[in-house]
Amino acid sequence: MRRILTALLLLGALVVAQPAHAAKGPGGLAIRGADVSSLAKSEALGGVYRDASGRAGDALRILARGGLNSIRLKVWVNPADGYNTKTQVLAVARRAKALGMSLLVDFHYSDSWADPGKQVKPAAWQSLSFEQLKQAVYAHTYDVLDALRRQGTTADLVQVGNEINGGLLWPDGSNSTWPNTAALLNAGYDAVKAVSGSTKVVLHLADGGDNGLYRWWFDNAGAHGIRYDVIGLSYYAYWHGTLDAFRANINDVAxxxxxxxxxxxxxxPFTTADADGWPNIITAGEPYPGYRATPQGQSAMLAKVAEIVRNVPNGRGLGLYTWEATWTGVRGNGWDPADPSSGNGWENQALFDYSGRALPALTVLGRG
Structure with missing residues (x-):
């Protein structure tokens, strides 16, 4: 309990709400979350979610009853399929907040995926001058967050950019020119704070086991006056280094x-099997040594990551979000918003199995 209170004090005014029915183990994480960005489209296409007993129900309610207390939603500017926009964010946020869950909003500042390998400007912003681009970042960020505030579901945390190892909105915001990166990120920060001074701004990098990257990036952030409240990390054990490297990095940056x-x-992953006819991204039977691609292996890995975050010095480890927990193998809900025939390649890493039933990892995460 003391660790939870310490984390909340560090986060300032953020109050991480928790459903009254969600059990919390001693020393649990303040934030026990799931990215559910694909949920609205999955439901529209007939996706069904079941609790561990097999009863069909609302996916968010199942997550909350399992002990999760926060959701993460990405925002694209003008995606081809019309999903992951303000419309869906508002609707899903309303449902989550009604369950007592907190909200992390993840701005990609793109019409599709933004990550370390691509930070593509939205089509509507392609011809803007740099000053106009800063204004667009501010206006877009403010618009989505103010709509959330006005419906009574103010965002608790906001990512200004997604996996911005190399900056954002290339080429203008590439960190080959740090002053430009800083100007765009600070425009987003200012918009967040203009809507709600208590909302915390997260700067998010991938490669959570790479300490050299994080020191280089956040040293430069400090040198160029980039404003933020929380350091966000992606850590996938099969891509981002050993668990020991992750532990060393997250402890060091905190x-x-x-x-x-x-x-x-x-x-x-909880299986190597495929559900939608689209090749899975992770197919190995043991993607990380000692952790099989089974429900038990999935639970053990996520519990280990949670343990590392829980033990960050001085209570600075806030928690974790498992990525795309509800992205099950629903036909038409693929990775490419411009191609309805694409599959997602991720359904074997969701928190629901191929019958839609909640996996054991959900309650493991819920205990924090």
Whole structure:
């Protein structure tokens, strides 16, 4: 309990709400979350979610009853399929807040995926001058967050950019020119705070086991006056280094920069089987040594990541979000918003199995 209170104090005014029915183990994480960005489209296409007993129900309610207390939703600017926009964010946020869950909003500042390999400007922003681009970042961020505030579902945390190892809105915001990166990120920060001074701004990098990257990036952030409240990390054990490297990095950055740290993306497969005819991204039977691609292996890996975050020095480990927990193998809900025939390649890492039933990892995460 003391660790939870310490984390909440570090996060300032953020109050991480928790359903009254969600059990919390001693020493549990303040944030026990799931990215559910694909949920609205899945439901529209007939996706069904079941609790551990097999009863069909609302996916968010199943997550909350399992002990999760926060959701993460990404925002695209003008995606081809019309999903992951303000419309869906407002609707899903309303449902989550009614269950007592907190909200992390993840701005990609793109019409599709933004990550370390691509930070593509939205089509509508392609011809803007740099000053106009800053204004667009501010206006878009403010618009979505103000709509959330006005419906009574103010965002608790906001990512200004997604996996911005190399900056954002390339080429203008590439960190080959740090002053530009800083100007765009600070425009987003200012918009967040203009809507709600208590909402915390997260800066999010991938490669959570790469300490050299994090020191280089956040040293430069400090040198160029980039404003933020929380350091966000992606950590996938099969991509981002050993668990020991992850532990060393997250402990170091929390101490070096004096900021709370939050794993905003992690996941692990529960099977090697395929559900939608689209090749899975992770297919190995043991993607990380000692952790099989089974329900038990998934639970063990996510419990280990949670343990590492829980033990960050000085209570600065806020928690974690498992990525795309509800992205099950629903036909038409694939990775490419412009191609309805694409599959998702991720359904073997969701928190629901191929019958839609909640997996054991859900309650493991719920205990924090």
């Amino acid at each position: 101490t070096r920069y004096g900021k709370p740290v939050l794993v905003v993306e992690t996941a692990y």
